[in-house]
Amino acid sequence: xxxxxxxxxxxxxxxxxxxxxxxxxxxxxxxxRMGFDIEKMEDIKVAISEACTNAITHGICQEENNxxxxxxxxxxxxxxxxxxxxxxCLSQNIKPPVLEDPREGGLGVFIIRSLMDEVEILSNNGKxxxxxMTKYVGDDI
Ligand SMILES: Nc1ncnc2c1ncn2[C@@H]1O[C@H](COP(=O)(O)OP(=O)(O)OP(=O)(O)O)[C@@H](O)[C@H]1O
Ligand SMILES: [Mg+2]
Numbered sequence: 001x002x003x004x005x006x007x008x009x010x011x012x013x014x015x016x017x018x019x020x021x022x023x024x025x026x027x028x029x030x031x032x033r034m035g036f037d038i039e040k041m042e043d044i045k046v047a048i049s050e051a052c053t054n055a056i057t058h059g060i061c062q063e064e065n066n067x068x069x070x071x072x073x074x075x076x077x078x079x080x081x082x083x084x085x086x087x088x089c090l091s092q093n094i095k096p097p098v099l100e101d102p103r104e105g106g107l108g109v110f111i112i113r114s115l116m117d118e119v120e121i122l123s124n125n126g127k128x129x130x131x132x133m134t135k136y137v138g139d140d141i
Contacts, residue, residue, distance in 0.1 A: 004074045004075060004076070005074065006072055006073065006074045007072070007073050007074070008070065008071070008072050009030065009070070009071040009073075010068065010069070010070050010071075011023075011026065011068065011069045011070075011071075012066045012067075012068050013052070013066055013067055013068070013069060014066055015055075015056055015065050015066060015067060016056070017053070017056055019052075020049050020052045020053060020056075023048055023049070023052050023069065024045045024048065024049060027044055027045060027048050027071070027080070028041060028045060030071050030073065030078065031044050031078060031135075034073055034075075034078060034137055035137055036078075036135070036137055040135060040137075043115040043116065043135065044078070044080070044115075044116075044135050046111065046115055047080075047111070047112045047115045047116050047133055047135075048069075048080055048082070048133075050108040050109075050111055050112050051080075051082040051108075051112060051131045051133070052067070052069070052082060053108065054082075054108055054109075054129075054131070055067040055082055055083075055084040055086070055129070058086070058087075058129075059084030059085075059086035059087070059128065059129055065084075065085065065086070067082065067083065067084040067085075067086075068081075068082070068083050068084075069081065069082050069083075070083075075137070076136060076137055076138065077117075077134055077135065077136045077137060078134070078135050078137070079132065079133070079134045080132070080133050080134075080135075081130055081131070081132045081133075082130070082131050083128060083129065083130040083131075084128050084129055085127075085128040086128055086129065087125065087126060087128075109121070112131070112133060116133040116134060116135055117134050117135055117136050118133065118134040119131070119132070119133045119134075120132040120133075
């Protein structure tokens with residue numbers, strides 16, 4: 001029988017940009033322990049930074065609020081969920097950027113989608129946002 005055990009780590013993070021660096025260090029430790037190579041580790045670090053920056057800049061309304069991160073791992077993959085209980089947005093407002101006409105901003109979600117293997121965004125006006133992203137340790141998906 002294939003007995004895959006899953007490990008769950010939960011963090012509650014203050015709504016302050018200076019903690020994005022702490023999250024990068026944390027995920028490096030987790031991904032390193034799981035056996036990700038350097039390139040994939042860099043992908044995960046960039047993706048999680050964009051997701052956290054979005055939670056801080058678009059998500060959270062009150063300064064004293066924290067947002068949450070969950071790391072769920074098994075031997076083949078790492079699933080990271082970044083959730084805030086902020087104002088949320090309409091999913092149709094998250095549009096792919098027009099790369100021929102790059103304006104400032106609007107790249108975060110696009111970058112996350114290109115670096116991670118699976119990405120799910122659940123967002124509703126007034127009900128906060130969850131971005132769930134998966135990276136596989138190996139190349140066989
Ligand atoms: N956590 C969130 N809460 C509410 N709205 C969000 C959240 N994350 C993303 N959005 C919405 O989706 C849009 C696209 O996000 P994205 O990260 O791609 O671009 P950006 O944050 O506007 O700019 P950039 O990331 O390039 O600095 C945002 O402008 C915002 O309207
Ligand atoms: Mg962004």
